[in-house]
Amino acid sequence: MRQFIRGLQPASGVGAGRDLRADAFRGIALWFILIDHMPGNRLGGLTLRNIALCDATEGFVLLAGYAAGIAYGATLDRRSWSFAAASLLRRVGTLYVAHIFLFVVFTAQVGYSAAALESSAYLDELHLDVFGEQPYLALLQALLLRFQPAFLDILPMYIVLLLLLVPALPLLRRPALLMALSGIAYVAVRLFDLNLPNWTGGGWFFNPLAWQVLFFTGAALGYAPPRPGAGRSVVPVVPFHPGLVAASVVTLALSAAVLLVGDYREHWLAELPLPLAELLTTIDKTGLHPFRLLSILALAYLLGHAVPRHAPWLRGRLAAPFVLMGQHGLPVFCAGIFLAFLGRLALEMDDRWLMQAAVNMAGLAALVSIGVVAGWYRLREKGEARYPAAAAADRLQPAAASSTTAT
Template sequence: MRSLIRLDRDLRVDVVRGFALWAIFVNHTPGNVMGLLTPRNYTLSDATEAFVLLAGYAAGLSYGRVMDRQGWFFAASRVMGRVFTLYVAHIFLFVVFTAQVGLSAAGIDSAVYIDELHLDPFASDPYRALFEALLLRYQPSFLNILPLYIVVLAMFAAVMPLIRRPWLMLGLSTAVWLAARVFDITLPSWRGEDWFFNPLAWQLLFFIGCALGYSPPGGAPISVPWRPWAGALCVLLLIAGAAMTVLIFFKWDFAEARLPAFAPFLAAIDKASLHPLRLLTMLALTYLIAHGVRRDAGWLRRGPALVFALLGQQALPVFCAGIALSFLGRVALELAEGWWVQVAVNLLGAAALVGLAALTAWYGAEKRAPRQSGNKPLQAARAADNG
């Protein structure tokens, strides 16, 4: 396991991202009891926020370094190459997922699966549905994270020089986020529905990650020093968020009946345009983890942490496999009952993700081995492409 993991990186980032990828697999499997352990049940943010923030961190760290050494045009071309890779992965996943659902629906209950997962256009207008999917204007359920990532990464390629002036970049990013929320601005879609994740809002979290990851030549990345009062505020925010999460997902009838003035506020905490409380929750978690877990902590290099680090370092194939496997897990849980089905779905699913990550890491290591003494900026770009 250790030989497959790049230990020279900040493993805190890889461990958190690996945990987020596992949580995405679990959360996309309805009926999975392990979903009770994922952050969406006790915080206002979930694995998606962590995924986007850390994607921005990786982009700022790796591509920013390439830009400083070889210029904006070269770095932007590397970013757009990554965008193309993500696009191909999304289309491949789209085809696999649609085929999965179509075959399963034919044998079980087509109406439930096809309607719930928004695949009904394939029944009435399949060629148009495929064309719109290629344009990212049609996104069935579970297939909306990669389009978000594609768009924000392309935005990063265009404005990459601003990373050298992080506060200006964050100010402009915040203005776009506010405009998207206040004026309900989003990208066009096929059937008039908004994007499930509005890229014009979620780009703020991505660019915050970029600012945190970028290290200017001869300098240090942006840091937010530890302050006890700030840590206390973060803890209070998380406690309040946990209470609101329980009310929203588990005690909504109570909230409507006993808290009529507060219930509309809870209902307005949206995910599509990154509600301020979801954003603040993710930043509070980041602040506490960054200061509460040392970069050289020994447990990051042992046991389960290494497994999550391996998953986090092979994010794209693990994410795609997790989405595909989650639907298979759902079918298994609906066809049979009992604790043994839960165990089988979670163990086999996790084993498949870890096995894929190990295979991808091994192949990447073999591919990089003859070039270890090669061009360092190009190696940094390849590291970003892998991460």
Template sequence: MLNGRDPRIDFFRGLALIFIFWDHVPHTPLANVTVQNFGFSDAAEIFVFLAGYAAVLAYGKILQRDGYFIACLKILRRVWTLYVVHIFLLALLMGMVIFANSHIETRDLVQEMGLEYFLTHTQQALLDELLLRFKPNLTDPLPLYIVLILSLPITLPLLLRAPKVTVAASLAVYLLAPWQGWNLPASNGGVWYFNPITWQCLFILGGVAALRSPSRAEPRPLLRQPLFVAAALYVLVTCVITLSWRWPEVHDAWMPRVIGEWLYPISKTDLSPVRLLHFLALAYVTAKLLPDVGWTKQWLALQLARMGRYSLEVFCLGVVLAPLADMLNAMAGDSLAIKLSTALAGAVLMGVLAAWLDLNKRLDQRYASRAVIATK
């Protein structure tokens, strides 16, 4: 049984979009408050998990109402939209970065953005772009999202009919992929930064969450619930470890060598198990601490939730704004005020775009309803 739309999902999608934007602007002070500074996972895990949740919720209802063929058509139409957006966004981003690079002498933005391959192997880079193999910095999540949505014609019916079997198969592939070296090829002999063969596991887990019926709050206090206590302790320990990275001497002094050799490196490409476990623990703790939706009616929460409802458009704007903010920050030197201003201005513009899109949608719905009434 599919749940209704949970406003908390939209809120956290919007918050993840803000965090992704701040994380993509080098040296901005607000990047210090994003989730990546307090644990092993970051906003990418939030985005992919909630993308799976939203995708199964939306296309699962279409599958149940209109059948498999119609659901596949809508999925493929969405994939085509994402693909076109990816190509256009990449072209726009390359033009912006190359232009900005000619006006900033202290840094090589082309190299920082991973665009030197395009300048040195233009024809091959264009072909790789069409095949989703050429992905400069900032654009990696979109090709991953395309592949994950493209997998829905196979995974969605399995999730609806046998969710436990589907999760077991997904986990098996997730565990085998790093061991067997499974990944998709990228340009210049590389592989995808976000390995879709491992990240599919988080997408599937998000889809399973959409299938679960809302659970009633347990009468026992949270501190008497073993799973909550274990998850909270893991989140706390990983937070301490992550914060210690800021002071390597302190970290090396208290981190046992045996544990460090087992723990590091924490792969983001293959979604290291400690990253996956951290996100799941963090999500569980958050869900337990915020069991109701009343707080989502506050003004700021409503703005973030609206951004989450238009995640594709807002994400693309964030990708465009990140190099612009970086360019302005570089031209202003080490001005803290400018760095704060560009980070906040970018977040506000993302919110304005979501408000504009929402207004247009409501106007279209109003005109459509009037047209229906007029024909009766």
């Protein structure tokens, strides 16, 4: 497995190569998403959403922005904006096709289960009831990204975030301006309750107009400006400062306290001043509430300094499964949505500890297997592409030499 990871890394260079921290933590986030999507899964009590005012989705979006800043920022500097924009649009097309495929498979999976069990509860809970009533119109709205059943709302948000990055690519070189514009847009979206329209009413569950501030924060952190004559620099980090560490710890401690009050001490809310009680009970996920934003940023700051970029354990056997999952996030995520519903069905039949263990171990093993296969396939593609290119270069070499001699 470690051979796959080595094969996916650039050869050398201090600033070159993937940041395995982002890959590993994105893999963990994908695993948490699988766990959190299975109602009745007791392992869900140990995921991020139980200890902070954020969950794996915030982590996934932040790391997606970080990876985009590294990859497309490098393309922007090596080639041009048009080439980087074309690469982004191609990725958007891949995500769109994956989303539509996942929509069809997930709808068929849930619909078949509801028919087999003679229950419409799944359709109602996952917001697929309208598909049964108006299938053709629902399919059209899904193609337009205006119909998003539960669990199928992350990829549409990601698609819009990448589209927003296309015109914002040059601003990676001016991170202060990028974050100022992104912050202003975030505040305006929350103040005026702006959102993209949803066919079934209301707006998108994950409002990309608000979540863009987290994505662009990651992109600004991931972009490494080139150094004249020295290649690309190391990805910059927010400097270590005891005050920022203390603020991050306090933020996460307050997050845990709010969760504790909301889950186990609801009667305490009645004793609080009404404005404060309303604030603590309206921490929404749709518009990325500021408390959720601060929580994920505080966690990222602490982990970013606690885990060095070249920590040896990131290349070890324990981290390898999560690194592979993070490096191949799209197929892993799509499989996780399908597997989560299967796990839910299994836990509804038997939720004792043996079934709990079997479902979670099988789910993780399946995600890791997908990462391994995707890693092998990528290495195979690189190998096949390398040899034809070398052969073509050999064929062209004599001609180039003779023409040079002739001149």
